[in-house]
Amino acid sequence: MKRNIFHISNFRGLALGAAAVFMSACSGADRDEPETTAAPAADRGSTLAAVQQRGHIRCGASQGTVGFGSPDVNGYWRGIDVDTCRAVAAAVLGDRDKARFIPLTGQQRLTALQTGEIDLLPRTTTWTLLRDANGVNFTTPNFYDYTGFMLRRDKNVTELKDMKGASICIQTGSMPEVIFADISHKYELEMRPVIFDSVQATRQAFFSGRCDALITDASALASVRATLAKNPDDFIIIPANEEITPLTPAVRHGDDQWFDIVRFSIFAMLMGEQLGISQENVDEMLKSKDPTVQRFLGQEAGNGKALGLNEDWAYNIIKQVGNYSEVYDRNVGVDSPLQIERGLNRLYRDGGLMTPAPFY
């Protein structure tokens, strides 16, 4: 993976802030026009119409977190967040590749969603009260994560208490920043923060020896370890606290239909796993006598119409993207370099937290 220390993403952040002011200032006059402008109105159903008219869906993406969202060697975006976006594209437009990915910094992402630059934000964003209340809606988690520290194994640290006085590399504008402050204060660890604006600079500083530990989502740590460490076995990851952070794709306030579509696109992947329907056997399953399967795959009409989609929307998701276990294993699980255990992300049935709402 390329690392770029000449990264000054913050200017983009500020520019975006300024652009947000400018854009919202400019798009005021002609509200009656159909959704041709970059900033769609937040009326019911307008996002779906805008996406259909445009012919592709725009998703906020990370600046390169392998396993969650990053382009591969051919420039094709891959990751669990990327597949979430592709699932929505498959449901709405019938083609998983009618999705475009816009890399955003942690700082830009919420503004980009609010101003209409993107339709959907599946970008390792933790569902929190303040974010939820301040203008975005979180659909349903596509990954349950926790916050962790990554350290060199030879530092002989096994628990938080061993880390007294350590220097910690942190990326600004992230939940770990706050969690760091909280635990450092709570356990009187007197840890020294070293804070950067860009993901790359933070990781670079950690590997250069500027810090003893790197704090961020455990999944991202696994991704960093798998891709950037010379020898991944030299590093360990320990939990920073007992909280679970649900990484949840978000949409704008005010468009309930779009909210439902995104949420049930994620549910569809979970339901696929629950019903044992995979990319491979989905065509066979079309002939299934099970009414639940028939309803799910749209053989029995109703679900699609209710969401404003074609009846084969869930079929398209499973056929083109796969069910949740396929998506997980391929991107972050056993078939990926990250090797993150399913853990909390197993179905409820299997002892995890994942469970779809019924498709009635």
Added chain:
Amino acid sequence: MTNDAPPKPVKPPVNWRLLGLQLAVVATVLLIFGWMLHNMFSNLAKRGIMVGFDYLERTARFPIAESVLDYTPADSFAWAITVGVANTLFISLIVIVLSTVLGVLLGLARRSTHPLAYGLASAFTDAIRNTPLVVQLLFWYGFITYGLPASAEAFNPAPGVFFTDRGLYFPSLRIDGAAWIFWLTIIMGGAFFVYAQRRAARETRKTGLKSGRRNLLIVPATIVAALIVWAVFGLTLDVSTPVLGRFNFGGGLLLSPEFVAIILGLVLYTTAFIGEIVRSGIGAVAKGQWEAGRAIGLSERQNLRFVIAPQALRIIVPPLTSQYINILKNSTLGLVVGYPELNFVIATTINQTGQAIEGVFILMVVFLSISIAASLLMNWYNSRIALTTR
């Protein structure tokens, strides 16, 4: 004599057409801004984005790596931003002082006839001025974090001094007890000395006789007074040397790699520009002034000090003002190397709260105020040293 009085300036007639045109332009600009503001607020409301400054009172919760003012994550956003402003002013002041001193030396070196001094100064100026500041900052940051050894193998040039990839450690001195009385004594002594010197200079100008020889006695007197205060109030000197702990050195004075990188980068960059301003300022003083100075028997040094410098300053100060403001603005690049100046704190605040518009607004207002204050100050100084014309 009365016949030769200059004619009164004739007031030109008011050009109504021109005035009307100007008014129309101003009105149009105001209208466009008003229209955009109106749209902005209605669109923000439509999208459910809250606008307001209420969040400033909330607890910030995020850490700030280093600051001049005390800060904990339990403080408010408003205080976090204040801490950012203080950090910005802190590094700007350090850079202004250092780069002015070095810039003057560089400017003089560029005028030197000595080939080595001239050559080195020119090479430095060209290298620094022709590469982007961001690249230089990243270079210095990389130089420290990659070029210096880890804490365990710290480079130890002098006792108690350690250079590591975690920063530069020095022993620190701290006065335990009521230190302010000690400092007050020294400051009062210093102020008295300055006062006495100025009085003596006035006396010399009036009478032409040397005076104020005994003023120098004030210096030892102040030191004795300070030592008495030290003994009476039972002050003690606390020397703290850095000691390697499990992860980092503890104690002593730490200059973090972030701080060193931003100071080093900005000082070198600005020095190159100030050097050119000084060089051109001196070069702009007419050759005749040098010759005149020599003719009345001044040494080259005296000539520079009493004849050339006062005239060169008039040319140097206005561009120097804009360099100082540039330093202030360039300090926002602290974010690139992780130094928490105002821009960095605002970026974090925006991220934690989502209040981008307010954050950018605060950033603009603060920088505008500081810049205007700085240029007012420099304009005042400029008018003081300017040629008095009648």
